[in-house]
Amino acid sequence: MTSREAPEADMLPGLRAAVDDAKARAAATRRRTAASWEPAEVDPVARVLVDIALAHLDRPFDYAVPTTMADTAVPGARVKVRFAGQDVDGFVVERASDSDHTGRLQPLRRVVSPEPVLAPEIVALSETLARRYAGARSDVLRLAVPPRHATAExxxxxxxPTLSAAVEPTSWGDVAHADAFLRRLAAGESPRAVWSAAPADDWPAMVAEVVATTYAAGQGVLVCVPDRRDVTRVDAAVLALLGEGHHVCLTADGGPAARYRDFLAVARGARRVVVGTRSAAFAPVRDLGLVVIWDDGDDLHAEPRAPYPHTREVLLARAEQQRAAALVGAVARSAEAQQLLSSSWAHELLTPRAVLRRRARVEAVPAEDRQVGTRVPRAAYDAIRTGLGSGPVLVQTPRAGYAASLACDTCRAPARCTVCTGPLALSGPTVPPHCRWCGHVASAWACPTCGGRGLRAPVRGEARTAEELGRTFAGTTVRSSSGERVLDRVGTSPDIVVATVGAEPVADDGYTAVVVLDTWLTLARDDLRADEEALRRWSNAAALVRAGGHVVAVGDPAHPALQALVRWDPAGFARREIEERVQAHLPPAARLATVTGDLGALDDVLHLLDLPDGAEVLGPVPVDDEHRVILRVPWTRGPALSAALGDLQRLRSARKLDPVRIQVDPLTL
Incomplete structure (x- = not known):
């Protein structure tokens, strides 16, 4: 044996020992694995909703629960399972003692978290919404359950804390039938109401009193509002009544950790009052006794992600399933809210006409009555001047910026860019016009029609309006609120506040006067809801006036929407809208669905779709780079249309056909 072979011979016993040790460890691992795959003694089957967006597989699947996961794989927990050769996420929705599956069940791969974040009522709600909107439950659950944050968990x-004392409502005294609604809430009953707020109403305080009444009766409450500014107002009002530690606000502004922390507080039952935006509609509030939606006509309540549910419909479905009370509130009234009244699903809460007359004086004046050199008519000028004597004045304008569009000062032809034919605009009084599409600066622009070089602004934005008012009311502070510079509140000083739609700040004591400019522009939208949306925008601004204030709308006084504003009659306007839509077979008197995709996919849809009786097919028509078909059925046949579209989605998914986008009850067309 050479000196080189000797060390190798000495190493052989060590290698054999290492190999034997590795084999022993592998055998022990196999024994532990085999033991861990033994089914749990109690309820060894877990029904799991798997996170896959395939319509034909949208159902719970049975998995075996290993002994090691028997205590953690609880209903509502997040798990990992093997599906189609991959590890995918899922939620346990039920534990059962047996399964209909005749073969061997795959075991759960692991329990991601034993925290039961998916409540049984949300499971039932996801099934209802998926059926109504012809979508998949996995898509609904992505909206309902926020992403996990381990540290927060x-x-x-x-x-x-214990509620110190019951709250006695004081803000509802002028609202007819409000006392009966509040009494039923205090008794733990489930009334349903549609409420139209009046000018100078402190609606966040009124919502807070409804919340406190229900909460004092031992029930949970869920309030959904359009945006963060509304959440802030309701949050402050609820905090003032209930104190610290009784409610949470669910918004995306706080970040994923804070949102998941507040969601867990609700899921664990530590908080039973929730205020938030549209995603809060899925909050698993314990002992839910009341759902509230404010300004249901706001398009922020429409979910832009599949299956595109509307917050109002989510909350009303929860009220039906969980036998909770419902309050649909707004300043103006949507056609859908009026439909709830017409069908006797809800009762009306309305401020009497005599009270409305004392609250505000509203008038409409034609734009032609404006003074020379200004766009403000005499009546609006007088309202601003008088209002500034005792407080702030609000001026609402529908466009942001300085001059969003330009025209030739001589022939009124639209001013277009010489490079790309895009519209020219002005961003300020001292800068040359530029193209809104390509950014080209048209400092030497000349009208191709008449050769004129003068420009005029047929539509003026909030910045140009503020400049003109600053010159007209010299010495008065003019403040702007629009875009990224939105003011939340203003004080009581006599300032002029120029704001775009939805950016109107709240005045501490209300505005002494409100002027609504360019109403014709708001009415010019090419949309089914143009008049309804215009009245909603004007009413929301006018409602910020203080008691006894003055509201002036500049536009055609004969227009029905302006007449409804002058009379402060949102209920009458909504009834008129419903009557017209019944005659025209339009929502909510009818149910609509849109199917969007390429022409080949739409041909497949029309061939495979089994439409219910009375259905109409409109289109296809081009939309951007695709085409769209509209399906219309009578209102009573809406569930049948949703069922047919759901069957279509499952069939197309199973055959792996080209995808199409289906929207049931789209907000706009």
């Missing part, structure tokens, strides 16, 4: 949720 490890922290506990402190229980809510």
């Amino acid at each position: 490890k922290a506990g949720s402190a229980p809510a």
Whole structure:
């Protein structure tokens, strides 16, 4: 044996020992794995909703629960399962003692978290919404359950303190039938109402009193509002009545950790009052006794992600399933809210006409009555001047910026870019016009029609309006609120506040006067809801006036929407809208669905779709780079249309046909 072979011979016993040790460890691992795959003694089957967006596989699947996961794979927990050769996420929706599956069940791969974040009522709600909107439950659950944040999950949720005393409502005294609604809430019953707020109403305080009444009766409450500014107002009002530690606000502004922490507080029952935007509609509130939606006509309540549910419909479905009370509130009234009244699903809460007359004086004046050199008519000028004597004045304009569009000052032809034919605009009084499409600066522009070089602004934005008012009311502070510079509140000083739609700040004591400019532009939208949306925007601004204030709308006084504003009659306007839509077979008197895709896919849809009786097919028509078909049925046949579209989605998914986008009850066409 050479000196080189000797060390190798000495190593052989060590290698054999290492190999034997590795084999022993592998055998022990196999024994532990085999033991861990033994089914749990109690309820060894877990029904799992798997996170896959395939319509034909949109159902729970049975998996075996290993002994090691028997205590953690609880209903509502997140799990990993093997599906189609991959590890995918899912939720346990039920534990059962047996399965209809005749073969061997695959075991759960692991329990991601034993926290039951998917409540049984949300499971039922996801099935209802998926059926109504012809979507998949996995898509609904992505909207309902926020992403997991492990650090937030490890922290506990402190229980809510004891409510000191019941709250006596004081803000509802002028609203007819409100006392009966509040009494039923205090008794733990489930009334349903559609409420139209009046000018100078402090609607966040009124919502807070409804919340406090229901909460004092031992029930949970869910309030959904359009945006963060509304959440802030309702949050402050609820905090003032209930105190700290009784409610949470669910919005995306706080970040994923804060949102998941507040969601867990609700899921664990530590908080039973929730205020938030549209995603809060799925909050798993314990003992839910009341759902509230404010300004249901706002398009922010329409979910832009599949299956495109509307917050109003989510909350009303929860009220039906969980036998909770419902309050649909707004300043103006949507056609869908009026339909709830017409069908006797809800009762009306309305401020009497005599009270409305005392609250505000509203008038409409034609734009032709404006003074020379200004766009403000005499009546609006007088309202601003008088209002500034005792407080702030609000001026609402429908466009942001300085001059969003330009025209030739001589022949009124639209001013177009010489490079790309895009519209020219002005961003300020001292800068040359530029193209809104390509950004080209047209400092030497000349009208191709008449050769004129002068420009005029047929549509003026909030910045140009503020400039003109600053010159007209010299010495008065003019403040702007629009775009990224939105003011939340203003004080009581006599300032002029120029704001775009939805960016109107709240005045501490209300505005002494409100002027609504360019109403014709708001009415010019090419949309089914143009008049309804215009009245909603004007009413929301006019409602910010203080008691006894003055509202002036500049436009055609004969237009029905302006007449409804002058009379402050949102209920009458909504009834008129419903009557016209019944005659025209338009929503909500009819049910619509749109199918969007390429022409080949739409041909497949029309061939495979089994439409219910009375259905109409409109189109296809081009939309951007695709085509769209509109399906219309009578209102009573809406569930049948949703069922047919759901069957279509499952059939197309199973055959792996080209995808199409289906929207049931789209907000706009």
